Amino acid sequence: SLTSLFSLIVFIGHLSDLVCSPFLFSYDSIEFNIQFGCPLLTRQMKQWKINLINFILYEIIISNLSIITWRGFYHFLDSFFYPDNLTMSAGLCLLIGYLLYFPLMYFQTYLEELNLKYDFWTFISINFPQFYRNIRHLLAFLSCVFVWRGYWLLYDEYLYIFEDYYKTYLLFYFISFLFLSLIQTSSSINGPLSNIDDKNQFFPLYPHCYVSIVQRKISQ
Structure with a gap:
């Protein structure tokens, strides 16, 4: 998992592809569909070559690295995080996950502006512009793993109909x-x-703007 984590940084320079719900929500519209761009320099290349590079990079390399990272951290928790007490393990996962989630989600603007308030973060943002965001992406990824695992354990343990x-x-x-x-x-x-932008700039890093999109669609 750690190898996959560093490999993602090498290939695409960031860890945002590891982050999913509850940080990101979509609106079902062509306007907000998933669009991938090629992070490599593709000047004067034919479109089919760019599409092929995108397919290999995202569908084969990055997707598998993301799966390995998720699977590795998830099974690490299975093995070492109260494996004999699933209820406690699930409860602690949800607690840790949401303790990470709320500040990362609802203080995005504040965290984005740290480089304007403190000299240390100004130094970091100038010299290592992606490093600071990757730390936040990593914490958001861990939050997702904890939250997802917590709910999965509870569903596996208590959700029975058939x-x-x-x-x-x-x-x-x-x-x-x-x-x-x-x-x-x-x-x-x-x-x-x-590719979903929060026009209100409440959530500059993780565009959690489903409600505002729905409100604009209804008011049109």
Whole structure:
């Protein structure tokens, strides 16, 4: 997992692709669909070559590195984070996850402006512009892992409707997807949606602007 983590930094320079819900939400619209750009210099290259590079880079390399990173940290917690007491493990995961989530999510503007308030962060932002954000991406990723694992453990332990557990999960999958589709945010399950901008600038790093988008759509 650590190797994959550093490999992501080498390939794309940031760790934002590891961050997902509850930090990022999407609005189901062509305007806000997932769009990937190629981080490599592609001047004077044909479009099919750029598309091929994007496919190899994102669909094969980066996606697998992200999966390995998630899987590694998740199984590390399975092995060493109260493996004999799943309820306590789940509760602590949710507690730690949300303790990380709320300041990272709702103090984004403050954290973005630290470089204007303190000389140390000014030095960091000038000399290592991506380092500071990668620290926040890493903490956000850990928050996602803790929150997701906490809920997964609780669902596995206490959520029973049918004798065959997969039937229960299929039922809740369809119910959840139907609900997300009705409120037009089913594309949130696809992961990072870096091209959505928060026009209000409340959430400059993680564009958690679903409510404001819906409000604008309704008022039009």
